[in-house]
Amino acid sequence: MKLGMIGLGRMGANMAQRLLRGGHHVVGLDPKPEARSALEQQGGESAESLQALVAKLPTPRLLWLMVPAGDVTDATLTNLLPLLGAGDTLIDGGNSNYHDTLRRAEMAAEQGIDYLDCGTSGGIWGLAEGYSLMIGGGEAAVERLRPVFETLAPGKERGWGRVGPAGAGHFCKMVHNGIEYGLMQAYAEGFSILRHKEAFDFDLVQVADIWREGSVVRSWLLDLCSDALQKNPQMIGIAPYVADSGEGRWTVAEAIELNVPAPVITLALLQRLRSRDAESYADRLLAALRNEFGGHAIKKE
Structure with missing residues (x-):
């Protein structure tokens, strides 16, 4: 053809x-x-x-x-x-x-x-x-x-x-990408918890490879996670900035329109937005509020 x-x-x-x-x-x-x-x-x-x-x-x-x-x-x-x-x-x-x-x-x-x-x-x-x-x-x-x-x-x-019919393919792919947001966020958070448990000194590549076989959380995304960890276990040179193609936003908007609760996908999208706010005015105000009502110390830049 x-x-x-x-x-x-x-x-x-x-x-x-x-x-x-x-x-x-x-x-x-x-x-x-x-x-x-x-x-x-x-x-x-x-x-x-x-x-x-x-x-x-x-x-x-x-x-x-x-x-x-x-x-x-x-x-x-x-x-x-x-x-x-x-x-x-x-x-x-x-x-x-x-x-x-x-x-x-x-x-x-x-x-x-x-x-x-x-x-x-x-x-x-x-x-x-x-x-x-x-x-x-x-x-x-x-x-x-x-x-x-x-x-x-x-x-x-x-x-x-x-x-x-027409439109169904792109709608299905939109939801597919929304699910992808949630899965990637869960893997990222889980490996971050393991990395921060310094007392056990986890080998993250080893853990990923164990999970890839027989585990209920095995997936192609986990395979890719293992590859990424092998190449750069400390994520050196990678800025903590996560872009989005727009499909996660569309998925959340459709969920709201259809009255379907989608907290995992929604929070995964919000975490991506959060990653881009290096200055975080909201966090600065939160620190100021804690100081106002409780006298809690403010960390200076």
Whole structure:
């Protein structure tokens, strides 16, 4: 199957490479010449513009978007949709907000274009391990593209599936990422407790490796935790600043909207926000308040 890949960043490039290895023909578009050149070296084609990309694809066309969520995706679609026609298919594999996906799917449908939202998990390991694909959109379109999804997934019948209509794939991936926040926070806190129990002098790599086999807390995230601890057990040179892609925020907002309590995911998000406040005016005020009501000492800078 021949398809266009728009966006050859690290994840997009890895997905393109996995597709090429699976016997598909990929035509890639990226603003960086080196990204296009790398795809060509792996056996794919490249294009320097949306017009050139569309011209190289047989009808009905299949295009996979791996561009940043938000304005970049909108701008890409604004320029791309006029070049496409009825029967073509667009797949958004980025972390788009599902509200945006519903709007975009409606725009595409007006032109007879199938719009699939594919929540994609696997990160930099997806090339070797396969990607978890949570797909929203029409059943017929998903089934028609089964060979593509089977190639990208960990197995033909594993790690992928249509989870519902348009928007469902990105909603599912949003919740997936919210859960990820909570899991990572729990691992980080647990290993921090172990590290601070100096009397036992725990070998954190050893503990992680013990937990990886047979334990109820074993997981791929724990495997990655073990790798990180082996490389840098003291976390030297790493600032205690944790970014977020926005999906944790969306998950918490949906939980509130649906009256679903989600304290673990919410607190994990708040901890990430807390990590960025190096000055912490709130903590300064707390120290001042303790001094005001109890005369407690204030630690000076």
